[in-house]
Amino acid sequence: MANVVxxxxxxxxxxxxxxxxxxxxxxxxxxxxxxxxxxxxTVRFGDRHFALHIVPSGILQxxxxxxxxxGVVVDPxxxxxxxxxxxxxxxxxxxxLVLSSRCHLVLPGHRALDLAREGSRPGxxxxxxxxxxxxxxxxxxxxxxxxxxxxRQPRRFRDAVLAASxxxxxxxxxxxxxxxxxxxxxxxxxxxxxxxxxxxxxxxxALHPSSEPSRSILFEGAQGTLLDLDHGSYPFVTSSGCLAxxxxxxxxxxxxxxxxVLGVFKAYTTRVGSGPFPTELEDAMGEHLRRxxxxxxTTTGRPRRTGWFDAVAAAAAMRWNGxxxxxxxxxxxxxxxxxxxxxxxxxxxxxxxxxxxxxxDDLAHVEPVYETLPGWQxxxxxxxxxxxxxxxxxxxxxxxxxxxxxxxxxISTGPRREETIxxxxxxxxxxxxxxxxx
Ligand code: GDP
Ligand code: IMO
Ligand code: MG
Numbered sequence: 001m002a003n004v005v006x007x008x009x010x011x012x013x014x015x016x017x018x019x020x021x022x023x024x025x026x027x028x029x030x031x032x033x034x035x036x037x038x039x040x041x042t043v044r045f046g047d048r049h050f051a052l053h054i055v056p057s058g059i060l061q062x063x064x065x066x067x068x069x070x071g072v073v074v075d076p077x078x079x080x081x082x083x084x085x086x087x088x089x090x091x092x093x094x095x096x097l098v099l100s101s102r103c104h105l106v107l108p109g110h111r112a113l114d115l116a117r118e119g120s121r122p123g124x125x126x127x128x129x130x131x132x133x134x135x136x137x138x139x140x141x142x143x144x145x146x147x148x149x150x151x152r153q154p155r156r157f158r159d160a161v162l163a164a165s166x167x168x169x170x171x172x173x174x175x176x177x178x179x180x181x182x183x184x185x186x187x188x189x190x191x192x193x194x195x196x197x198x199x200x201x202x203x204x205x206a207l208h209p210s211s212e213p214s215r216s217i218l219f220e221g222a223q224g225t226l227l228d229l230d231h232g233s234y235p236f237v238t239s240s241g242c243l244a245x246x247x248x249x250x251x252x253x254x255x256x257x258x259x260x261v262l263g264v265f266k267a268y269t270t271r272v273g274s275g276p277f278p279t280e281l282e283d284a285m286g287e288h289l290r291r292x293x294x295x296x297x298t299t300t301g302r303p304r305r306t307g308w309f310d311a312v313a314a315a316a317a318m319r320w321n322g323x324x325x326x327x328x329x330x331x332x333x334x335x336x337x338x339x340x341x342x343x344x345x346x347x348x349x350x351x352x353x354x355x356x357x358x359x360x361d362d363l364a365h366v367e368p369v370y371e372t373l374p375g376w377q378x379x380x381x382x383x384x385x386x387x388x389x390x391x392x393x394x395x396x397x398x399x400x401x402x403x404x405x406x407x408x409x410x411i412s413t414g415p416r417r418e419e420t421i422x423x424x425x426x427x428x429x430x431x432x433x434x435x436x437x438x
Pocket of ligand 3: 012039
């Protein structure tokens with residue numbers, strides 16, 4: 001069995017949580033490798049609804065082990081609440097969750113700094129999630145951060161946190177009116193962090209094939225390709241690597257560990273926060289997609305910006321990640337649309353572009369060149385086989401496959417686990433056991 005990375009191909013919120021939830025029974029280990037609780041992954045089955053932020057989505061299927069790799073930044077208060085909420089809903093979490101000792105911790109000062117920076121950026125807000133994720137990665141790179149493994153020595157941990165908090169307080173001093181965390185807040189945070197100690201372990205060792213050769217790993221990406229720190233629309237990006245290639249090395253595993261890459265794409269596009277979005281719809285159609293697709297952030301509740309599918313941006317995501325197969329989500333959201341548009345090229349002034357520009361300012365000024373396809377105006381919600389989709393919906397999927405050069409092996413027709421088409425074709429057939437594909 002291959003180890004597979006599930007990666008977002010757009011600006012996040014593609015439906016990675018749902019996809020991971022469906023695939024995870026075929027894997028022994030589900031691993032988060034980037035981001036923090038800026039991520040919000042929603043999973044629905046029956047009448048149950050879960051929002052996951054740090055805990056891998058695999059936790060909802062019994063049996064698999066869930067791991068949080070060193071590249072993830074952990075807010076102990078947020079994670080503690082997430083674990084408690086899952087356990088209150090009857091999900092076994094603590095015995096199945098391993099948190100890397102190398103994870104950097106999001107301190108209260110990091111959150112305060114995130115908010116303070118957003119309030120005073122000369123070019124306007126980035127629209128961060130305000131979870132302190134960016135400043136935590138800054139501390140990691142500045143080598144002033146605190147790592148989770150230190151909780152195993154409580155006295156040393158407390159000293160390290162107090163020193164790091166003082167350091168952050170000095171940085172906050174540059175922002176008039178910034179809220180400095182109180183000592184009561186830091187005490188509550190320390191208590192939450194120390195409570196994580198029993199779950200702390202060495203993720204690289206736990207996942208290494210020598211520990212148990214029959215293990216198979218599903219890496220659950222957070223954010224999306226176009227939010228990648230280097231390859232995304234900088235500076236309107238998150239602060240970690242979001243590409244599939246990061247998954248293994250970020251966890252201390254060789255690059256060859258990755259056996260397959262599944263890219264998750266929405267049948268249209270959304271984005272939360274600021275930054276260029278060439279196919280954005282700021283009209284009644286955009287509002288229709290937002291309402292029909294329930295496009296409100298899982299983490300912050302913010303309305304998501306909506307637009308047509310952008311095949312220029314998606315093609316870049318295909319190449320950068322080495323995506324071999326596509327999971328296409330939210331096809332049902334287009335059910336009522338009479339004419340569906342697809343950006344196939346851009347224009348920048350008199351120049352025609354087939355590649356995503358590397359500069360955000362250029363990306364903000366491109367004009368998409370659209371191809372128009374007839375909508376199916378029939379219900380796909382809940383359809384579970386490709387042949388039962390309306391012909392025009394099949395044509396839309398086939399056109400996307402052609403533009404992206406990979407098969408849509410999974411097509412999602414509703415938020416619930418059950419509302420999914422799985423197509424038993426390669427490479428999915430090589431990745432999953434037959435019983436999951438039936
Ligand atoms: P993630 O961050 O990539 O895991 O995506 P989110 O969970 O933040 O956002 C995706 C949203 O779309 C969630 O509310 C899902 O329940 C919902 N969703 C996923 N797939 C489908 C689908 O095929 N149709 C509809 N209508 N909703 C879906
Ligand atoms: P999932 O895993 C959508 C966006 C924020 C903002 C930018 C920087 O649910 O797909 P940050 O708080 O990371 O410093 O914010 O990145 N962003 C996301 N957008 N889905 C996410 O995660 C995101 N994580 C960060 O909206 O534009
Ligand atoms: Mg999300």
